[in-house]
Amino acid sequence: xxxxxxxxxxxxxxxxxxxxxxxxxxxxxxxxxxxxxxxxxxxxxxxxxxxxxxxxxxxxxxxxxxxxxxxxxxxxxxxxxxxxxxxxxxxxxxxxxxxxxxxxxxxxxxxxxxxxxxxxxxxxxxxxxxxxxxxxxxxxxxxxxxxxxxxxxxxxxxxxxxxxxxxxxxxxxxxxxxxxxxxxxxxxxxxxxxxxxxxxxxxxxxxxxxxxxxxxxxxxxxxxxxxxxxxxxxxxxxxxxxxxxxxxxxxxxxxxxxxxxxxxxxxxxxxxxxxxxxxxxxxxxxxxxxxxxxxxxxxxxxxxxxxxxxxxxxxxxxxxxxxxxxxxxxxxxxxxxxxxxxxxxxxxxxxxxxxxxxxxxxxxxxxxxxxxxxxxxxxxxxxxxxxxxxxxxxxxxxxxxxxxxxxxxxxxxxxxxxxxxxxxxxxxxxxxxxxxxxxxxxxxxxxxxxxxxxxxxxx
Ligand code: NAD
Numbered sequence: 001x002x003x004x005x006x007x008x009x010x011x012x013x014x015x016x017x018x019x020x021x022x023x024x025x026x027x028x029x030x031x032x033x034x035x036x037x038x039x040x041x042x043x044x045x046x047x048x049x050x051x052x053x054x055x056x057x058x059x060x061x062x063x064x065x066x067x068x069x070x071x072x073x074x075x076x077x078x079x080x081x082x083x084x085x086x087x088x089x090x091x092x093x094x095x096x097x098x099x100x101x102x103x104x105x106x107x108x109x110x111x112x113x114x115x116x117x118x119x120x121x122x123x124x125x126x127x128x129x130x131x132x133x134x135x136x137x138x139x140x141x142x143x144x145x146x147x148x149x150x151x152x153x154x155x156x157x158x159x160x161x162x163x164x165x166x167x168x169x170x171x172x173x174x175x176x177x178x179x180x181x182x183x184x185x186x187x188x189x190x191x192x193x194x195x196x197x198x199x200x201x202x203x204x205x206x207x208x209x210x211x212x213x214x215x216x217x218x219x220x221x222x223x224x225x226x227x228x229x230x231x232x233x234x235x236x237x238x239x240x241x242x243x244x245x246x247x248x249x250x251x252x253x254x255x256x257x258x259x260x261x262x263x264x265x266x267x268x269x270x271x272x273x274x275x276x277x278x279x280x281x282x283x284x285x286x287x288x289x290x291x292x293x294x295x296x297x298x299x300x301x302x303x304x305x306x307x308x309x310x311x312x313x314x315x316x317x318x319x320x321x322x323x324x325x326x327x328x329x330x331x332x333x334x335x336x337x338x339x340x341x342x343x344x345x346x347x348x349x350x351x352x353x354x355x356x357x358x359x360x361x362x363x364x365x366x367x368x369x370x371x372x373x374x375x376x377x378x379x380x381x382x383x384x385x386x387x388x389x390x391x392x393x394x395x396x397x398x399x400x401x402x403x404x405x406x407x408x409x410x411x412x413x414x415x416x417x418x419x420x421x422x423x424x425x426x427x428x429x430x431x432x433x434x435x436x437x438x439x440x441x442x443x444x445x446x447x448x449x450x451x452x453x454x455x456x457x458x459x
Pocket of ligand 1: 156157158201248249250251252253254275276277278301322336337338339358359360385386388
């Protein structure tokens with residue numbers, strides 16, 4: 001597991017150790033022992049499965065590709081987490097992401113544990129037929145450890161509904177007569193997927209900002225009048241004034257987030273910049289997000305990169321370097337691309353007052369500490385980007401019951417769940433000295449520890 005995750009879990013446990021009302025059954029030496037057990041339980045995965053999939057290519061060559069399934073913790077329910085296809089996939093990365101899923105699910109009271117999978121390939125190097133074979137092999141190799149009540153994979157970077165459809169088909173083939181609809185989530189809607197799943201993460205990411213500024217601060221700020229919390233003071237500057245927004249990444253999460261901001265009826269928002277792996281686009285009067293989305297849909301997900309393309313699209317936008325978006329003078333900056341994009345080398349360039357983590361771990365530990373010092377509000381990944389797993393839970397339930405919810409029902413489930421979590425963490429956040437990330441970890445770890453205690457796992 002990453003040093004960052006271990007450190008924040010340790011800090012959360014240290015804070016809880018000092019709170020006599022938490023796990024009061026444990027006192028003195030027994031309390032010390034219980035808390036040191038907790039750190040080893042939560043900072044170590046239960047299982048790390050690794051295989052080298054044997055894949056015959058269409059050109060006759062046979063290759064071996066490294067594949068992983070890490071099952072971090074199943075205290076709250078079956079392991080749950082995506083399968084990533086990317087060249088950078090390795091055991092440490094998958095383990096770290098699996099632990100993040102444990103914390104995220106416990107924070108939102110989603111009855112799943114934390115897992116993650118990955119295959120170390122660039123999917124663009126393989127034909128459709130070869131990718132189909134790789135998906136089947138993944139299920140064959142890990143069949144014994146996955147399943148609707150054991151471990152339920154979902155899409156992640158480099159995978160989509162198509163790969164989940166293929167994987168579920170293979171699971172059904174290998175396990176005849178066993179319920180299979182809940183074995184994978186993020187499937188296509190025609191294949192027992194859920195309406196609203198594709199948009200769920202981006203909608204939830206935007207909702208986290210909207211709820212903080214509009215629903216929470218607009219209505220409840222008086223309750224915190226005496227708060228000395230520096231993050232509260234930062235956020236308070238923005239609840240009732242026009243908000244400039246930038247979104248890094250224009251894929252599944254980023255494009256939906258940008259559209260939500262563009263169409264928002266609750267806040268006076270203007271999306272002045274979006275970016276992707278090629279370019280940053282900027283217009284201080286606001287970008288035409290629907291036109292950019294149409295363009296991306298027609299161009300393999302990419303934004304326009306030339307003056308000519310922008311002209312032909314009939315919009316107005318300046319072309320800037322890809323990473324310029326990170327240092328723009330904006331009120332709120334969303335991350336929806338990669339991990340580690342804000343680090344010790346560029347943190348001093350960040351000008352936004354509110355940062356929202358749509359991607360997993362876009363801010364490194366060093367950068368996080370510097371931003372917290374400055375009172376920058378960071379809505380952390382485990383809070384902001386849980387929409388995908390919340391709606392995956394709804395898809396899993398629909399699969400088990402063989403019933404279908406409308407998109408409105410699914411969006412309501414998503415927003416109600418996010419609201420419930422934010423109502424739990426925000427009042428304490430504004431009343432205590434911790435940053436929101438720490439506060440979320442403390443809440444999540446409290447739930448996990450309470451369950452471990454009830455089940456007698458601390459002896
Ligand atoms: P995606 O592949 O659909 O989109 C990624 C976007 O990032 C693309 O627009 C790509 O061009 C852009 N990008 C890549 N490298 C970049 C760079 N160096 N600078 C700027 N932009 C760059 O992926 P997605 O599903 O939208 O996921 C985005 C992030 O959110 C990932 O980190 C993913 O792990 C995380 N996430 C996704 C979900 C989900 O449900 N899709 C859920 C939780 C977290």
